[in-house]
Amino acid sequence: MKKILVACAVAACFTGAQAAEDISVDVAVIGAGGAGLAAAVQATDLGAKVVVIEKMPMVGGNTIRAAGGLNAVGTALQQAKGTKDSVEVMYFDTMKGGHWKNDPALVRVLAEKSASSVEWLLALGGDLRDVGLMAGASQARTHRPTGGALVGPEVIRTLYTAAKARNIDLRTNTQATEILKDKSGKVIGLKVKGKDGTYTIKSKAVVNAAGGFGANNDVVAKYVPRLKGFATTNHPGATGDGIIMAEKAGAQLIDMTEIQTHPTVVPKVGEMITEAVRGNGAVLINKDGKRFFNELDTRDAVSAAILKQKDGVAYLFFDSDMQKSLKATNGYIKQSYCLNGASLDEIAGKMGVDAATLKATMEDWKKGKAANKDAFGRADMPRNLDQGPFYAIMVTPAVHHTMGGIKIDTKTQVYNTKGEVIPGLFAAGEITGGVHGGNRLGGNAQSDIITFGRIAGQQAYIFAKQADAAAAKK
Numbered sequence: 307m308k309k310i311l312v313a314c315a316v317a318a319c320f321t322g323a324q325a326a327e328d329i330s331v332d333v334a335v336i337g338a339g340g341a342g343l344a345a346a347v348q349a350t351d352l353g354a355k356v357v358v359i360e361k362m363p364m365v366g367g368n369t370i371r372a373a374g375g376l377n378a379v380g381t382a383l384q385q386a387k388g389t390k391d392s393v394e395v396m397y398f399d400t401m402k403g404g405h406w407k408n409d410p411a412l413v414r415v416l417a418e419k420s421a422s423s424v425e426w427l428l429a430l431g432g433d434l435r436d437v438g439l440m441a442g443a444s445q446a447r448t449h450r451p452t453g454g455a456l457v458g459p460e461v462i463r464t465l466y467t468a469a470k471a472r473n474i475d476l477r478t479n480t481q482a483t484e485i486l487k488d489k490s491g492k493v494i495g496l497k498v499k500g501k502d503g504t505y506t507i508k509s510k511a512v513v514n515a516a517g518g519f520g521a522n523n524d525v526v527a528k529y530v531p532r533l534k535g536f537a538t539t540n541h542p543g544a545t546g547d548g549i550i551m552a553e554k555a556g557a558q559l560i561d562m563t564e565i566q567t568h569p570t571v572v573p574k575v576g577e578m579i580t581e582a583v584r585g586n587g588a589v590l591i592n593k594d595g596k597r598f599f600n601e602l603d604t605r606d607a608v609s610a611a612i613l614k615q616k617d618g619v620a621y622l623f624f625d626s627d628m629q630k631s632l633k634a635t636n637g638y639i640k641q642s643y644c645l646n647g648a649s650l651d652e653i654a655g656k657m658g659v660d661a662a663t664l665k666a667t668m669e670d671w672k673k674g675k676a677a678n679k680d681a682f683g684r685a686d687m688p689r690n691l692d693q694g695p696f697y698a699i700m701v702t703p704a705v706h707h708t709m710g711g712i713k714i715d716t717k718t719q720v721y722n723t724k725g726e727v728i729p730g731l732f733a734a735g736e737i738t739g740g741v742h743g744g745n746r747l748g749g750n751a752q753s754d755i756i757t758f759g760r761i762a763g764q765q766a767y768i769f770a771k772q773a774d775a776a777a778a779k780k
Contacts, residue, residue, distance in 0.1 A: 326503035331357045331475075332770040333763070334496050334509035336482045336548055339367025340458075340752065341735025342515035343465035344759030345766065347430075349513075350472045352767040357507060358474060359498055361481035362543040365466055367517050368736060369755060371541060372458030373580030373634060374440050375450035376427075376756065377749035378420035384437050384447055391445040393417045400750060403442040403604050404709075404743025407561065412741045415716050416750070416757055423756040424449050432464035439585045439686055440748040441602045448749040453633035454582055457752055481547070485512060485555040485731065493555075493730030510770035511730045513762045514720070515755075516548020518708035518736035520565070526705055529563045537704040539568050539578040548737050552712050555731070556722040560739040561710035566746050568706035569608040570622055572643050572699060578706070579622055579638060579699055581605075581748040586632045587689035588624035589671060591698070592616060595654065595663035597671065600682040606745045609703035619702045621645075621657055627693040638699065645698045653696040668692065707746050711739040718762040730773075732766050734758040 333349045335342045338360035346358045379396045396417040401408055424434055434449040450457045469476055484497035495508040519525045520540035527534035553559055570579040584601040592598050592615040599611035612620045629635045638644050647653030654661035668691060674680040675687040712733045713721045720731040735755045
């Protein structure tokens with residue numbers, strides 16, 4: 307969390323609002339999260355004049371809170387580990403994880419372009435040199451900073467540095483209020499509101515990367531009533547404004563009831579514990595001192611299993627061996643919510659569980675690991691979890707990702723309710739639907755925002771240049 311706050315502070319120092327004067331650009335980007343910044347950098351590198359508007363006082367969006375990593379197949383880093391992976395395997399894992407509700411064409415692009423997304427970030431100076439396993443994936447393909455540090459701050463640092471180096475016009479505290487179209491239905495810009503008033507951005511193309519609605523519980527509960535009152539892992543600005551604005555412009559919305567909860571969020575504190583903790587070996591223990599589910603199953607399944615336990619909570623349990631394997635845990639173990647004990651007896655006492663039961667549970671875990679056969683079907687059991695000190699963090703599910711949103715195609719073109727492309731309007735990131743289906747795999751959001759953010763920037767540039775060519779002929 308400290309790294310996230312530092313990254314936010316750095317971003318806030320270098321961004322600000324501009325005077326309320328009409329401007330003209332080639333491409334206007336809504337949202338300065340990962341997808342928006344990726345689109346802006348890509349379009350700029352192709353030669354477009356770009357403006358990025360962000361309603362919050364700093365850049366980053368939900369991306370800066372991302373912990374796990376970026377899924378990619380076929381990178382040199384993955385191959386160096388000797389992992390037997392392929393585009394087809396990533397495609398299958400993603401479709402299966404999404405309960406086959408995903409748009410197959412979008413998932414195909416996600417898998418095929420994932421390696422180039424990592425290579426692009428590396429070329430921009432990013433650090434994604436550690437490769438690990440996350441829940442729902444059959445192979446280790448999650449790229450993250452060296453040592454398993456949090457991925458979101460690194461992605462935003464990389465993209466924001468690239469945007470500043472290119473002198474991209476980035477306006478914080480500035481909210482899009484309307485997508486403008488001409489009489490033919492073609493997008494021609496935005497109405498925006500900044501600190502100094504309302505003005506118009508005339509543009510030849512618009513990329514909507516405003517994010518999802520996970521922080522707006524009224525909207526969440528409207529689509530999924532059982533989630534009313536749930537906490538969220540989302541940043542305060544994830545209220546769905548961009549989706550509502552797109553819908554008013556005629557955009558078609560899909561999969562809006564597909565809302566994911568993250569299974570390991572600290573109750574009342576709201577901090578999400580990265581899935582990489584389970585990926586590196588941690589287990590879930592209920593208040594009876596027992597394991598109860600495959601920790602590496604999909605997020606929806608693990609969330610449902612936790613909610614069935616006493617008080618709807620569980621403990622994320624790990625040892626010092628696992629803790630040393632993942633830099634992301636360095637911050638967790640310093641927090642008051644993280645219990646620690648030199649022995650199983652001591653940690654059991656702090657957890658309030660029967661020590662004998664906990665010892666039996668961990669002995670069963672070791673026996674399963676030795677036999678390479680887990681009682682709950684977990685395929686990867688990398689550690690014995692028998693090296694003190696031991697750690698335990700109480701967790702419960704919270705609203706995490708909204709899989710539904712604007713309907714797009716593989717070029718990120720936005721479709722209207724009649725199934726027609728809205729000329730000049732593109733979308734990428736959590737604001738879109740179709741990529742993740744009924745459940746998102748950890749690590750696929752970062753892959754989504756970079757892959758489709760870049761495509762949106764490219765396609766917006768192409769559309770803008772075609773508009774210039776058409777105008778020159780008149």
